[in-house]
Amino acid sequence: MLKKKERYNVAVMGATGAVGSVFLSILEERDFPINEIRLLASDRSAGKKLNFRGRQYPVTVLDKDSFKGIDIVLASAGASRSIEFLPHAVRSGAVCVDNSSAFRMEPTVPLVVPEVNPEAAKAHQGIIANPNCSTIQMVLPLMALNRHSRLKRIVVSTFQSVSGAGQQNILELETQAGELSKTEWSSRIGSHNVKPDMVSKFAYQMAFNLIPQIDVFLENNYTKEEMKMVYETRKIMGIPDLRLTATCVRVPVYFAHSECVNIEMEKKITREEAIEILRAFPGITVMDDPLKKEYPMPLMVEGKDNVFVGRIREDDSIANGLNMWVVADNLRKGAALNAVQIAELLIR
Ligand SMILES: NC(=O)c1ccc[n+]([C@@H]2O[C@H](COP(=O)([O-])OP(=O)(O)OC[C@H]3O[C@@H](n4cnc5c(N)ncnc54)[C@H](OP(=O)(O)O)[C@@H]3O)[C@@H](O)[C@H]2O)c1
CATH class of the missing domain: 3.30.360.10 (Dihydrodipicolinate Reductase; domain 2)
Known part of the structure; x- marks a missing residue:
């Protein structure tokens, strides 16, 4: 259970991602009562800094000790990271709101949309799942x-x-659309196809498809x-x-x-x-x-x-x-x- 406080220590897991960056904007916009914010991501982001409430905060690499002193974890680093790390967060006393699909269908984990079933959140045992976007x-x-x-x-x-599939997929559409904007429009079938090596995240070309x-x-x-x-x-x-x-x-x-x-x-x-x-x-x-x-x-x-x-x-x-x-x-x-x-x- 979360102890009532004036301000909370919040960790954002996956802070550098498509959802993570929106987490930071929304926490700012809604003036969430934060004492300390901890930004967690993979070792690819080690050394990066992110802006929050006008200050630069370092991104640190997620590990099982990342949650000491944390009250609330907002997780958006994928299901396997949630499975591996959220139990450590719960053991160290945090309550976790998980964006991944990892725990959504667990009978003991509430799946909550606040306008629809807010009362379900009360029964949490340390993890509350956020449903799928659609x-x-x-x-x-x-x-x-x-x-x-x-x-x-x-x-x-x-x-x-495409943002529903994360940052890399946004970039893939952007690259394909950019490439195709260089070619002149023609009614010839096939003129709006990108080269096969420009398709990696999606199963097929995403632009114009x-x-x-x-x-x-x-x-x-x-x-x-x-x-x-x-x-x-x-x-x-x-x-x-x-x-x-x-x-x-x-x-x-x-x-x-x-x-x-x-x-x-x-x-x-x-x-x-x-x-x-x-x-x-x-x-x-x-x-x-x-x-x-x-x-x-x-x-x-x-x-x-x-x-x-x-x-x-x-x-x-x-x-x-x-x-x-x-x-x-x-x-x-x-x-x-x-x-x-x-x-x-x-x-x-
Ligand atoms: N996008 C949506 O609309 C949406 C909606 C609902 C739920 N979700 C869920 O939210 C989660 C994140 O989605 P996203 O769209 O934000 O993806 P994303 O843009 O690909 O971001 C993934 C985030 O996870 C971090 N990460 C990846 N591997 C990691 C590792 N081994 N250790 C620590 N951090 C790691 C990444 O850090 P690096 O930058 O360091 O790689 C990045 O911050 C997923 O579970 C997704 O299913 C997404």
């Missing part, structure tokens, strides 16, 4: 609507930005990312038999994930009722005016905290169906912001 943004509107009418089935297709595979394939022919959406949504919403099917696609967008969500409910809900319910839910911004061409898009949502919902309309192919388009910044609400909100629950 799951977090979907469960806010799902929970809002489920309070009106029980959800029967969800069909979701995601359009996930869509890749319908995020993470590895499982025996049931779904990807791990798709099944994370199923299992994590059930756990967060507390509906173990919720029917959900997902298709996850990586798209050549730098920041913010978009999702096309189709839901079937027990009771009918009109577009107007859905808009009212979603507007009243914390953390959601409804952006939906077809006459003014108003709907959320990644470029509009990057850098923002809320989950944006638009294109809300009844699905007239089934009895009680609704379609919506859900966009959120994966590095903020999908990762660092959600984790800092969990830490805020702990110190409240």
Whole structure:
């Protein structure tokens, strides 16, 4: 359990990464009560300095002794590092909020989205898991609507930005797009292909392409990312038999994930009722005016905290169906912001 203090000693594990750097901005923006901040990364980053609240802090190499005197660990250094190091952090008295997938489905580890199931955090035994980015943004509107009418089935297709796969993948898209911008446009097929040696992080060229595979394939022919959406949504919403099917696609967008969500409910809900319910839910911004061409898009949502919902309309192919388009910044609400909100629950 975290002892109440005026200010806390906080370690950011993976501080140099895509999520880690957003952690630092969010801790600053939200004026999180910090006494000492410890920035941890791999030996590749030894000697680097990062800016926090106007001062330069050294990055130190993560090891099992990194957590002495630390109250809260915000972890985003990948699942294997979480498995190896978070038990040491817990033993030395810290409470950990973990962004990786390492502990999400452990029965004793709460999986928390503060607007949806904040009370779950209380049962932690030292580790609280932050859900997958694509799951977090979907469960806010799902929970809002489920309070009106029980959800029967969800069909979701995601359009996930490259930053969801980390810093190196952002750079790979940037390099490919830069290379292709040098070549003159032509209608010849193949003129927008990069050289094979420019493809290393993604399975295929990412620029001007869509890749319908995020993470590895499982025996049931779904990807791990798709099944994370199923299992994590059930756990967060507390509906173990919720029917959900997902298709996850990586798209050549730098920041913010978009999702096309189709839901079937027990009771009918009109577009107007859905808009009212979603507007009243914390953390959601409804952006939906077809006459003014108003709907959320990644470029509009990057850098923002809320989950944006638009294109809300009844699905007239089934009895009680609704379609919506859900966009959120994966590095903020999908990762660092959600984790800092969990830490805020702990110190409240
Ligand atoms: N990106 C997202 O939208 C998102 C959303 C939800 C959850 N997550 C999860 O957050 C974690 C980090 O993702 P990311 O996108 O920030 O990745 P990233 O940009 O690749 O950053 C990885 C971070 O982990 C550190 N790291 C890697 N290997 C290490 C080691 N052996 N020892 C210590 N530190 C090590 C890296 O340090 P160096 O710089 O020194 O290599 C870097 O700070 C992953 O578990 C990911 O699944 C990401």
